[in-house]
Amino acid sequence: MKATVLVRPKQGILDPQGQAVESSLRQLGFAVDGARIGRVVDLEVETSDPAAARAEVERMCEQLLANPLIESYEIELTGPQA
Amino acid sequence: MTSPQPRIGVLRFPGACDDRDALWALSALDADANFVWHTETELPELDAVVLPGGFSYGDYLRCGAIARFAPAMEAVVDFAAAGGLVLGICNGFQILCEAGLLPGVLRRNESLSFICRDVPLVVERTDTPFTTRCEGGQVLTIPIKHGEGNWYADDDLYAELEARRQIVLRYAEPVNGSRNDVAGVVNERGNVLGLMPHPEHAVDSLLGSADGALILSSLVESAREHTLAAA
16 A cells, blocks of 8 residues: 655754745745745555554654654555555 | 784765775874775774765765665674774764764754865863864864754753763854754764764865864774774
């Protein structure tokens, strides 16, 4: 099944990329208040069991996809069985 | 009796770019320095390991995140656990943080700019194997060249590191947004140091500064003591 991982800078963690994008959006005339930049990882996991898939992807996040010191993550299972 | 040359391994990852400078500088400072390819599963007999700067594996995902899984890095983790001396410079520091050998993480510079210039550094400790040739409070001039050198630890972790005196080098002025101007951190045991500045680029006055040689020659001396102890 498919899994999508959203990795975000944690609340309160400085995000200079987000700040640069926010100020660029303002220069373009958009009224934005805060922009934060994260990362999306789309995965195809071999198992078709949603619970097993979630547990597996959580381990991937802890070990590689996110740095828990500064990033939080959310997992969305998007396969047909989810 | 002539003193033996300590054996220092310089790890080579795909995308490293400061490996030759590190090898040259260590050799000039009287070490028997040799490259270790990243696919090696075992290290040769070594008295110290240096992880050089560069952009290992293209900095994919996060700087250092992929290099941490290189076979040679597993050997370095064992080497460090056995008390071996490990120095990580720039990307090497990032790799050591990702591998969990050093605390904290290196983020994008606050300015988002790649910064390449000489910076003043204050030596906070001289009782580590990497700073014995420095004086306490001494200000060293050593270049930095990085886009992700903005070191961060949360309040609890930072307080622990301060209490254990694990901050070894600080920028004398704000440089990249690094928490409390931290430029170099040692592990609790004191045998693994990571720093963003490049001592290997400052080992001769022709290069603008020879202050980096104080750090590298401290490492060479400490490694030599290890050679002698093992003999």
